[in-house]
Amino acid sequence: MSETTAPARRYSYLGPAGTFTEAALKQAPEAAGQEWHPVDNLGEALGDVVSGRSDAAMIAIENSIDGGVTVAQDLLATIPGLRIVGEYLVPVRFVLVAKPGTRLEDVSVVSGHPVAYGQCRTWLDTNAPQHRHLIATSNVQAAADLFDPEKGIDAAIAPPGIEAHYDVEVLAEGIADNPDAVTRFVMVSRTVPVGEPTGADKTSLIIELPDDRSGALLDLLEQFATRGVNLTLLASRPIGDRMGRYRFVIDAEGHVKDARVADALLGVKRFSPKVVFLGSYPRADRIAATTRAAHDDDSFRDARDWLRGVIEGTADGEA
Numbered sequence: 001m002s003e004t005t006a007p008a009r010r011y012s013y014l015g016p017a018g019t020f021t022e023a024a025l026k027q028a029p030e031a032a033g034q035e036w037h038p039v040d041n042l043g044e045a046l047g048d049v050v051s052g053r054s055d056a057a058m059i060a061i062e063n064s065i066d067g068g069v070t071v072a073q074d075l076l077a078t079i080p081g082l083r084i085v086g087e088y089l090v091p092v093r094f095v096l097v098a099k100p101g102t103r104l105e106d107v108s109v110v111s112g113h114p115v116a117y118g119q120c121r122t123w124l125d126t127n128a129p130q131h132r133h134l135i136a137t138s139n140v141q142a143a144a145d146l147f148d149p150e151k152g153i154d155a156a157i158a159p160p161g162i163e164a165h166y167d168v169e170v171l172a173e174g175i176a177d178n179p180d181a182v183t184r185f186v187m188v189s190r191t192v193p194v195g196e197p198t199g200a201d202k203t204s205l206i207i208e209l210p211d212d213r214s215g216a217l218l219d220l221l222e223q224f225a226t227r228g229v230n231l232t233l234l235a236s237r238p239i240g241d242r243m244g245r246y247r248f249v250i251d252a253e254g255h256v257k258d259a260r261v262a263d264a265l266l267g268v269k270r271f272s273p274k275v276v277f278l279g280s281y282p283r284a285d286r287i288a289a290t291t292r293a294a295h296d297d298d299s300f301r302d303a304r305d306w307l308r309g310v311i312e313g314t315a316d317g318e319a
Helices: 020-025 042-051 070-078 114-127 139-147 216-225 259-271 297-312
Strands: 010-014 035-039 056-063 082-091 095-098 109-112 132-135 155-158 169-173 182-190 201-208 231-238 246-253 274-282
Touching: 010 020, 010 042, 020 035, 020 056, 020 082, 020 182, 035 042, 042 056, 042 070, 042 082, 042 182, 056 070, 070 201, 070 231, 070 246, 070 274, 095 139, 109 114, 109 139, 114 132, 114 155, 139 155, 201 259, 216 231, 216 246, 216 259, 259 274, 259 297
Parallel strands: 010 035, 010 056, 082 274, 109 132, 109 155
Antiparallel strands: 056 182, 082 182, 095 155, 095 169, 201 246, 201 274, 231 246
C-alpha cells in the first residue's frame, strides 16, 4: 500500500514577495516548505483564513514607532472565529531605490507605503527636499511602481534586498529616522484549542466597556492589576455605532492557563458585555512575566483549596 502525502498547508501574507510580512513568515517553522499565498491587503489575508482557502495568515499588528496597526485591530475585533497562534518581530530597515542611472538629486516623486514614508520622512526632507510622496500598497509594490510609466515615479522606499526581485539600484541605505524600529507580526488561524504555557507568553483580548461613565476604564484595568497581570499593550478603537464608544485592544503578560490570567479573564467577562479572546501564545522576545508570590499559581490554588474547605466544613476559616 502506498503512503499518501498530506496536502501542503497554505499561508496568506501581504505580498508581493520581499515584504516585511514575508520576512516574518520565514520565521515560522511550521510554514517552511508549505504554500505561501501573497495577497493585496489584510482583509483578504484574514478572509482566506475564515473561508478555509488558507490555513493561517501572517499579519502586521503593531509597530514600535507608529503603534498599533488599526486595520488589523479592527478586523480582529469584528471577524469571528480567529485565533492568534504565534508572534514574530521583524526589524524595520529601509533603502531608497531607483531605476539604474537615476541620481538622488533627480528625485522628485517618491513611492512608498504610508507607514514606511512616515518613518523616512525626516531623511527625505533633508536629502530630497523637493520630493512628492505617492502612496504604494506595500513596500515591495513601491519598487514595482517604478516601472509603471504612467505613475512617473523617480525613487521608492523599499526593504533591503529588493534588488534581488527588481532591476533597481540602491541610492541610499538606512534611511529610516529610527534605526531601532521593529514591527510585530502575528500568525492568525481559525479557532483552535489553546496550547500549553511556555513561561514566556502573551494573551491578546479586545474588550468593550459596559457603559460610558466615569471610572469604567479604571474598573476594567483593575481586573488585571489586582491579579498582578501586567499589560504590554492598551489601545482604544472606536466601535463605530456612535460617538464616544470605544473598544480596547489589550495584550497581557501570561497565558490563559496561568491562574492569575484566568482569574482576570473571569473578572473581565463578568464586567464587559463583549470580550474577544484572540489567543495565548509564546512571546517573540521570550521574556517571562515577573510576578509576586501572591499572584503565582500556587497562591491561587491555595486560596481555592481554603475556600473549598470553608464551604465543606473541613477548614476552620483561618487562612
